[in-house]
Amino acid sequence: MEEVSGNTASELLNLLIDGELESSKEVSLYASLTENDELRNELRELLAIRESIHKDTEAFTPPKSTKRAVLTAVGLTPGAVANAPITEVAIQAGFWSGFWTKVWVPVVSAVVATIITSLLFINFYDSGKYVSTPGNSIKKTPVAGSTEKPASDIQTQIVSSKENIQSIKKNRKFGFTNTSYIEPVPNVIYNEENTGGDNHPAQPIEIASLGTDSYKPKNMNYSGAMGIGIPIIALNPNQYASLNNGKLSDLDITLILRGISAKSYPTVYMPSQWNPVISNFSLGGYVTLVDGLDVGMEFGQENFGLVYFNYETNKIDKKNPYFYWAGIGMKGKVTKHIDILAGAKPFVQIFAGGTNIGPHLRMAGGLEYSWDSGLGFIMGIEGSSLFYNIQNKWKSTEKLGFTYGVLYSF
Amino acid sequence: MDKEFENLSDTELFRVLNTDGARSGKAFEEIYTRYSPRVFAYCRRFLGIKEEAEDVLQETFIRFYNSRLQPREMSNLAAFLLKIARNQCVNALREHKHDARYDDAIYVRHDERDETDELLNLIKMAIELLPDEYKEIFIMREYNGLKYSDIAYITNQAINTVKVKIFRAREKIRQILQPYLSEISK
Known part of the structure; x- marks a missing residue:
């Protein structure tokens, strides 16, 4: 190879393309380039290699998930950092942005579930129908017919076969019907004296069918009907009684099956190792100790994101495993139906138990749509903490989310 | 990303990184945005395995963040980050020295139309x-x-x-x- 200023021309060529060639040696190298075809070819090849490397976009594109993982691992929430404040005033914006990032999942879930629950509730129960007769106290009656028209908090007058005037107050703000889907069922109105006790089935004093001559609500305005096309599946008295009289013993027992939709903190973005269709659930049984206070047991299965520095491998370990958990719980609830909550009963629930890697605490609060016995629904916000020990250090994973399910009281 | 941070030099960013929490977090994010492609490219081509490169990339920035409070004058952030990355890559290679490595680079795709590719x-x-x-x-x-x-x-x-x-x-x-x-x- 040709020697230039103590180096081969090829070595100088390498220094040139790297920008490391001393200016004093440039002139002699350029002279060699003009005279030497082999050197020019080498320059072309080196530049072609460099040009190709610059097109290696795959190597220069780190996965986006890595950024989230890094920020989370060092304790910076990605959303919060993205909106991190520059001034003191902006600190609030950053806080709320981070806050919203954490709560949007349960909030959106709660709104959706509220709609679903309301629809189910309205279809299954008429929690606010009261029948009063002169001189008698008010009694709650089940929905007996399914062809009702909407009535916005109005008093309807009912002319019975005995010419007694009874008033029905409907607490529901709205109702709906789609007569094309349903079979008209006779309405049944119960009298105070005939509602009976637990051992005496209620006796109807009147059978009427909406829309017939024997059941003529007056001044009822149908123009505001909300025909949203959902068939009403209200229960007739026999069906209702079969649900509510299924008490197994003197104990008030409630079974609860619910799903849990929650986000794990820290968050691990990796696919779960379990079929998501049958995961994140809980099954529990509760016994009423005193009015408004239940105790019981629950078990469930849920995934938890685990992130920790592994001192053995000198790496950050990220896992998203599913764990079975079980334990005991206590549930307190308002015993009366709250009208402004469409008859729902607020509840709070605490739970202490464990998983196969450590202790587990849960807390939930929400609304329960249920009666003393029979089918009901619950929905609410749920938070949980899983504590686990890794390399003699206790760590925890928190989950915040939404719970929604069905219950059956005996 | 905020313009204020985009326009800061590496030395200024590193100073901000050592200040209050909120600005520190944003400075760190800017540093990550600025240098993660280069660090990843080094890891990706040196290790040859994408998943390992991702792990080392994470380790590099986590270690960098955790060491930010150590007193030092940062004159060359890129070199400092690559030094951390290089140590991590060497460790990774040492750990997997006897493992069968899947070198995806040696499988040349034949569906490329472009000569440059x-x-x-x-x-x-x-x-x-x-x-x-x-x-x-x-x-x-x-x-x-x-x-x-x-x-x-x-x-x-x-x-x-x-x-x-x-x-x-x-x-x-x-x-x-x-x-x-x-x-x-x-």
Whole structure:
């Protein structure tokens, strides 16, 4: 190879393309380039290699998930950092942005579930129908017919076969019907004296069918009907009684099956190792100790994101495993139906138990749509903490989310 | 990303990184945005396995963040980050020394229409075939655009050694690619 200023021309060529060639040696190298075809070819090849490397976009594109993982691992929430404040005033914006990032999942879930629950509730129960007769106290009656028209908090007058005037107050703000889907069922109105006790089935004093001559609500305005096309599946008295009289013993027992939709903190973005269709659930049984206070047991299965520095491998370990958990719980609830909550009963629930890697605490609060016995629904916000020990250090994973399910009281 | 942080120099960003929490977090994010492509490119081509490269990339920035409070004047952030990355890569290679490594770079795709892409695949293959001591220096020079002095700092070698290794690495790559490159030269 040709020697230039103590180096081969090829070595100088390498220094040139790297920008490391001393200016004093440039002139002699350029002279060699003009005279030497082999050197020019080498320059072309080196530049072609460099040009190709610059097109290696795959190597220069780190996965986006890595950024989230890094920020989370060092304790910076990605959303919060993205909106991190520059001034003191902006600190609030950053806080709320981070806050919203954490709560949007349960909030959106709660709104959706509220709609679903309301629809189910309205279809299954008429929690606010009261029948009063002169001189008698008010009694709650089940929905007996399914062809009702909407009535916005109005008093309807009912002319019975005995010419007694009874008033029905409907607490529901709205109702709906789609007569094309349903079979008209006779309405049944119960009298105070005939509602009976637990051992005496209620006796109807009147059978009427909406829309017939024997059941003529007056001044009822149908123009505001909300025909949203959902068939009403209200229960007739026999069906209702079969649900509510299924008490197994003197104990008030409630079974609860619910799903849990929650986000794990820290968050691990990796696919779960379990079929998501049958995961994140809980099954529990509760016994009423005193009015408004239940105790019981629950078990469930849920995934938890685990992130920790592994001192053995000198790496950050990220896992998203599913764990079975079980334990005991206590549930307190308002015993009366709250009208402004469409008859729902607020509840709070605490739970202490464990998983196969450590202790587990849960807390939930929400609304329960249920009666003393029979089918009901619950929905609410749920938070949980899983504590686990890794390399003699206790760590925890928190989950915040939404719970929604069905219950059956005996 | 906020313009204020985009316009800060590396030294200024590092200073902000050591200040209050909110600004510190944003400075860190800017540093990540600025340098993660280069660090990842080094890890990706040096290790050859994407998942390992991702792990090392994470480790690098986590270690960098955790060491931010140690008193030091940061004059060359890129070199500092690559030094951390290099140590992590060396550890990863040592851990997997006896493992069967899947070198995706040596599988040249045949569906490439563009000659440049074909050359790139051949270059990746050639890089894989380089000895580690040449490979890392070649990647730092060609992928990261580092000066010889920075490479010398990162690898704890003399500048002249770096100079020689870069030259030899290029020679080897040219030898491997010679049949293809001679076509280009024509």
